[in-house]
Amino acid sequence: MTVLLLFLTSFVSAFIQSTTGFGYAIMFMAISPYFLPYNVASALSLTTSPVGNVANVVRRIRMVNWKQVIIPMVFATISTYTAIELTKSLELATMRRILGVLLFFLAIWFVFFSNKVKIKPTLLNCAIAGFISGTGGGLFSISGPPMVLYYLSALRNKEEYMATIQTYFFFNNLVTIAMRIITGTFPSISLFMFIATVIGLLGGVTLGTKVYAKLNGEAMKKYVYGFMALSGLWIVIGG
Numbered sequence: 253m254t255v256l257l258l259f260l261t262s263f264v265s266a267f268i269q270s271t272t273g274f275g276y277a278i279m280f281m282a283i284s285p286y287f288l289p290y291n292v293a294s295a296l297s298l299t300t301s302p303v304g305n306v307a308n309v310v311r312r313i314r315m316v317n318w319k320q321v322i323i324p325m326v327f328a329t330i331s332t333y334t335a336i337e338l339t340k341s342l343e344l345a346t347m348r349r350i351l352g353v354l355l356f357f358l359a360i361w362f363v364f365f366s367n368k369v370k371i372k373p374t375l376l377n378c379a380i381a382g383f384i385s386g387t388g389g390g391l392f393s394i395s396g397p398p399m400v401l402y403y404l405s406a407l408r409n410k411e412e413y414m415a416t417i418q419t420y421f422f423f424n425n426l427v428t429i430a431m432r433i434i435t436g437t438f439p440s441i442s443l444f445m446f447i448a449t450v451i452g453l454l455g456g457v458t459l460g461t462k463v464y465a466k467l468n469g470e471a472m473k474k475y476v477y478g479f480m481a482l483s484g485l486w487i488v489i490g491g
Contacts, residue, residue: 255448257287258296262452263459266304270460273403273417274396276304276453281394282355282483290347291439294393298429299441300449305422307457312415320406321420323375324382324399329427331383335390336428336435351392352487358397359481373406389428396421 261283268275277297284293309316339347371377381402389395399420407413432438 254287255444258284258445258448259452262300262449263456266453266456267460268456269304270308270457271464273414274400274421276301277392277394277396278355278358278480281351281392282480282487285348285351285487289439291437292441292445295432295439295441296445296449297393298425298432299446300453301425302422303450304453304457305418305425307454308461309415309418309422312411312418315412315415316419317407317412317416318419320378320403320416321423323378324385324402324420325423325427327379327382328386328389328395328424331386332390332424332428333431333435335387336431336437339391339437340435347391349488351394352484352489354388354392354394355484356481356488357484359477359484362397362477363481371401371405373402377402378406385424389424390431393428395424395428 261280265276265279265283268279280297281293284296288296371381381398384398385395388398396417399417403413403417403420407416429438
């Protein structure tokens with residue numbers, strides 16, 4: 253049953269990422285802790301995300317804005333290490349409640365304010381986005397939202413946006429994995445769980461890519477983040 257749930261969770265999460273540019277880690281970490289230990293869910297999210305990043309960027313590799321990848325990655329690497337060290341002193345229930353609050357407020361932000369607030373593509377904003385992204389990745393394996401807000405303002409078109417953000421996520425995930433291994437906070441995961449998650453991910457990417465041009469993106473995002481807000485509240489209440 254766990255393997256099937258992982259397949260379905262990964263499929264939905266990857267589908268969302270392939271049609272919006274982000275969301276795999278958010279959705280995966282909103283659902284999988286219900287049936288997996290938090291640290292195992294986080295490890296699966298981290299190790300499978302790069303597969304989806306490669307699948308989404310391979311056709312757009314020439315559109316990657318490398319400057320906009322490297323600068324935030326420097327600051328994200330610094331904050332990721334600090335956040336991972338912090339997780340050693342937090343209890344599981346505390347981690348889950350923090351995650352729930354984060355998901356709820358992210359959902360509210362994206363539903364009501366993402367189209368009204370514009371972030372200027374300055375070096376300072378780039379550094380801040382990377383630092384917050386690294387903190388979220390280190391604590392919750394969720395590093396996407398700060399970079400989404402920044403990249404939507406900094407990049408020229410949706411193809412450059414998709415290529416650049418997927419490349420950033422790829423390197424960010426690899427850095428986070430390496431740091432978790434170095435700090436001894438990376439748990440062992442089942443090979444069958446990993447394979448089921450990857451298969452679901454590739455299925456989600458395939459379907460998401462095919463329907464990308466036909467989706468009503470705004471309506472879908474509001475539905476997704478409405479669900480995410482409810483999930484966040486449930487985690488906060490349930491602990």
